[in-house]
Amino acid sequence: xxxxxxxxxxxxxxxxxxxxxxxxxxxxxxxxxxxxxxxxxxxxxxxxxxxxxxxxxxxxxxxxxxxxxxxxxxxxxxxxxxxxxxxxxxxxxxxxxxxxxxxxxxxxxxxxxxxxxxxxxxxxxxxxxxxxxxxxxxxxxxxxxxxxxxxxxxxxxxxxxxxxxxxxxxxxxxxxxxxxxxxxxxxxxxxxxxxx
Numbered sequence: 001x002x003x004x005x006x007x008x009x010x011x012x013x014x015x016x017x018x019x020x021x022x023x024x025x026x027x028x029x030x031x032x033x034x035x036x037x038x039x040x041x042x043x044x045x046x047x048x049x050x051x052x053x054x055x056x057x058x059x060x061x062x063x064x065x066x067x068x069x070x071x072x073x074x075x076x077x078x079x080x081x082x083x084x085x086x087x088x089x090x091x092x093x094x095x096x097x098x099x100x101x102x103x104x105x106x107x108x109x110x111x112x113x114x115x116x117x118x119x120x121x122x123x124x125x126x127x128x129x130x131x132x133x134x135x136x137x138x139x140x141x142x143x144x145x146x147x148x149x150x151x152x153x154x155x156x157x158x159x160x161x162x163x164x165x166x167x168x169x170x171x172x173x174x175x176x177x178x179x180x181x182x183x184x185x186x187x188x189x190x191x192x193x194x195x196x
Contacts, residue, residue, distance in 0.1 A: 004065040010083040020077035
């Protein structure tokens with residue numbers, strides 16, 4: 001199926017023996033499907049993950065539909081999970097931290113997922129080279145607010161006249177008179193009120 005994609009989520013921390021979730025969706029709906037998982041409207045496994053305070057990282061996507069999803073679920077996800085491969089290579093000393101994080105999907109991850117990746121790799125902070133390469137641009141400083149110029153000086157005679165005019169306007173304002181509603185006309189309303 002050309003318009004569908006199979007995705008694998010790497011759960012952190014794992015739920016018992018379950019460390020991955022694999023699903024499929026039309027490619028144009030991948031972001032919406034991941035949002036459904038995040039809001040607890042996805043698969044039961046991701047709902048339980050959220051309930052237990054865990055989260056996940058998008059490990060990989062590949063073209064395919066439900067048939068590929070079923071085939072992949074028959075085999076262990078850890079063998080194809082890019083996050084698992086990157087963690088293993090980093091722990092074995094085969095990859096430096098920056099390369100391992102990049103392989104695990106650092107660039108496509110949100111800041112929350114990046115903190116999960118650091119936790120998975122056992123790192124307190126991203127390597128300097130990786131942090132500089134993926135740093136989000138800082139927001140520009142807002143322009144300083146110009147002070148409002150002082151109003152021109154009003155002579156005392158005119159100020160007194162303005163105050164008197166304002167007081168007269170305020171005194172002339174009256175609250176609208178409240179009128180009582182007429183009693184309801186007899187008819188089918190008692191039946192409606194009774195819930196019939």
